Amino acid sequence: MSPIRFIPCHHRASLSLGKRLGRGRRGLTVIELLVVIAIIAVLISLILPAVQQSRESARNLQCRNNLRNLGLACLTFHEFNLYYPRNTVRPRGTTPVDGEPPGNLWNWHSGTYESWHRQIMSYIEQPNVRVQDAVPLIGCPADPRGANYTVPGYGFTWYVGVFSNPSNMNNGIIIDDSDMKQKMTINASYVTDGTSNTILLAERPPSADGHFGWWDSRCCTEDNISAARGDNKLFSSGKNGKCANPAPYQFGRVDDNCAFNSLWSNHQYGGNFCMADGSVRTISYQAGNQPVGSTTLLEAMASRAGSEVFDSGN
Secondary structure, eight states: OOOOOOOOHHHHHHHHHHHHHHHHOOOOOHHHHHHHHHHHHHHHHHHHHHHHHHHHHHHHHHHHHHHHHHHHHHHHHHHHHSSOOOBEETTSSSSOTTOOOTTOSSOOOTTOEEOHHHHHGGGGTOTTOOTTSOOGGGOOTTSTTOTTOEETTEEBOSEEEEESOGGGTTOSSSOBOTTSSSOOOOOGGGOTTOTTTSEEEEEOOOOTTSSSOBSSOSSOGGGTEEESSBOSSSOSEETTEEOOSSBOOEEOOTTOGGGGGSOEESSSSEEEEEETTSOEEEEEHHHHTSEETTEEHHHHHHOSSOOOOOOTTO
């Protein structure tokens, strides 16, 4: 017969406590786990839109700051030169013949194209930037291609001068006299519609195919000056077939060439605009396409001396 073992009372108490604690520890049931997962999913669904909205707000703020700084550069250029920057040809511009930055793709001889962006580079502390370089201040971070998007030969701009429509070329503030026989400049006295009512600069991303939207090209007005309301002569078709004619101001797609036929923006609710007084405002797509007589609000605001009557509070 085995001897009888006596367990001290305090040992029995500790064993009893251990058993009770052991019975208290158990894992989650399947139902409880599913409830936790559902709660986490709901929280994520609530948080993600707020995070995305915060990111979009930050990108939009950066775009507005870029426009404001470019507008100030244009106004400073006007102060020193007594006219606004423009697209032109050398030597009747402001950059010297044979004075191109090292590494440029071609020489600045007489008759070469000089963009309005090139004219203000010294005012944004980029006097030696090359044509193929990305310039941070003229790139919009809202574009999924990135603000430093380039092709092998050229850098791009997301901020352009404007005119009303293809029937009214050069009726804006930033003009192009490169095809004219004589020099043409625009100063503040030409802006008879009022500086707070007239657009100086607007958002318009580069084309989907990378062939247009260069900030310092060899040739073309459409690279950095855009119609507020265009047509389909530049791009007749895009991602979804034929391009609209007339081409409206709208929220566009970076993979659709049709968007490039007029002003458009990467921002969902509307584009940003720098007015001739240096202020920056957002104009919704709906408001920009509202009729003002025989034109639209955005076309009216793009002209410097159209005498259109409209509510600038839109």
